[in-house]
Amino acid sequence: ERWRIIHGGVRDSVNLEFRKAVLNNMPVSDVRNLSGKALQRFINNNCTGAPLTHYRVASDGLTMNNMQPATQTTFQPGYRWDLVTVFPQSGFYCVLDKSVPAAGAVNNEPPTTTLVGIVEVGNGVNMNVTDIPSYVKQQMLNLANTNAPESVRANVVADLNDGLKLSRYTPHKTLTDADVTESTPQTVTYAIVPKNPNNLNEGFNFTIDGKVFSETDEPRTLKLGAVQDWIVKSTNGGHPHHVHVNPFQIVSILDPQGRDVSGFDTPDTAGSEGGVADTQYRGMKGTWRDTLFIKSLPRQGTAGQYTVTVRTQYNRYWGDFVLHCHILDHEDRGMMQKVRIYDPANPIATRFGPVPICGLDDGKTKPFATKFKSPYGVSNPLLLRSSSKSKIQASIMATPVVQ
Structure with missing residues (x-):
């Protein structure tokens, strides 16, 4: 699964980790009601599986150069991470905040482990935790061979075989x-x-x-x-x-x-x-x-x-x-x-910034955009023509694109 996680808070530093849970017939609803020492006892006694490997594939919405394996991923205020996760067996899993060491936390507080949530996993492919890396690689190769356009398929497959690289999907080249x-x-x-x-x-x-x-x-x-x-x-x-x-x-x-x-x-x-x-x-x-x-x-x-x-x-x-x-x-x-x-x-144009342009051309009325005088001499840069059967209206920001 691809998990897209956004840190929408302002004060907490979160260190995300996934572990297999043993609930011992305890209802999940009861876990939600735990707090304080009772919650810490639950984490210590029930979230005892080995930390699962997940893969970072995008940071702040930008595809990474390669799929990066990790057992913990840190979120600071404003961070966004896209993670590929695999839960190797059916059952319940703890999503934990292992917390960041005090020197690297927003509030400089001693780290404590907290429970973010419980994931219930249904029946599927069963494997050992140690099998996750090979399974993920094979699944990615299968998807590439099935879904990648033929013109780039061989390159995508070669990249995945070379350290799970995502070169064909990264939006920015490396700046040397x-x-x-x-x-x-x-x-x-x-x-x-x-x-x-x-x-x-x-x-x-x-x-x-x-x-x-x-x-x-x-x-x-x-x-x-x-x-x-x-x-x-x-x-x-x-x-x-x-x-x-x-x-x-x-x-x-x-x-x-x-x-x-x-x-x-x-x-x-x-x-x-x-x-x-x-x-x-x-x-x-x-x-x-x-x-x-x-x-x-x-x-x-x-x-x-x-x-x-x-x-x-x-x-x-x-x-x-x-x-x-x-x-x-x-x-x-x-x-x-x-x-x-x-x-x-x-x-001079730069100082004014992008200029909003609205246009409608239905063959009858004079579009607003033709009346607009920009501060840098652009006349009607984005006028949308309507078809004979429908009218098209737009309100967009006219900005240059530098190739």
């Missing part, structure tokens, strides 16, 4: 060092700072690059078509970095000691208790996203900062949008910034 056109990276730093360091009762400012958002601020300007690195940090606690319009590809995530923890080889143990690794960044190198939690060890200032480098290309849309912290009350209190992608060939 050679692709970068801007020598100076963009920099972003999130921080909550006291309004008066000598009197914390006066409250705090929620800032990006030392400023609280203001409508009068000039936007950060980016050139249409450019490829650029961004270096993103946070201070004294983490924040989910979210960018509208333009997703980014993760280049590296360096812990405070300078170790890249975005691959598969180096565990992220900075600030952990008992050496427990935080797995939320594991395997993220090369992944495309529009939201990423920027870790920072609490109460350590710049010494506790992670350095996140991402890369993006401004290759389709122009105009104004925002980046912000995805803890939405932080955004509301000023942790937001305006961004503008401008077209060097038409800088």
Whole structure:
């Protein structure tokens, strides 16, 4: 099954895991009513199966370069993951939040396991937990041979045989060092700072690059078509970095000691208790996203900062949008910034952004779009013709598409 899971909250860090449950004839309705110590006893005594392997196939709605196996997947506020799941036997399964180590959690709280839900699985193919990887691969190959267009079928099958790659389905190509056109990276730093360091009762400012958002601020300007690195940090606690319009590809995530923890080889143990690794960044190198939690060890200032480098290309849309912290009350209190992608060939048009155009041509009335005068000289760019039997009406955003 493909599970599309969205973190719609603002305060919790969720570390998703699936385990076989033993209910011992306990009605599922009774499980729903458990809380506190009784719920913890149930988790400890009944959610005892081995963690199941699932496969990440898309992050924030963007198909990944390959199907990535995992037994836990972390969700921070604003995250979306598409997972391929297999439940190997009939029965009941616990969907658990194993929680993120405190150093990597939104609230910096000690991890506790909670029950997200119970899944009931009917009769089907029975297998051992260890058989899931080979079963998934074979199922994907079967689907490719059945459903993939003949023109690309051989390539899709070859990719699946080469580490479950999804090359034919990824919306963005990998951006290499050679692709970068801007020598100076963009920099972003999130921080909550006291309004008066000598009197914390006066409250705090929620800032990006030392400023609280203001409508009068000039936007950060980016050139249409450019490829650029961004270096993103946070201070004294983490924040989910979210960018509208333009997703980014993760280049590296360096812990405070300078170790890249975005691959598969180096565990992220900075600030952990008992050496427990935080797995939320594991395997993220090369992944495309529009939201990423920027870790920072609490109460350590710049010494506790992670350095996140991402890369993006401004290759389709122009105009104004925002980046912000995805803890939405932080955004509301000023942790937001305006961004503008401008077209060097038409800088005046860029300032106005996309223009709504409405048009109707029924052969009788003069369409509104023909009367519209855009700020950059476009006359009726999108006029829909109606057929002899029906009328067509549209209200759309006229935006250029750069190939």
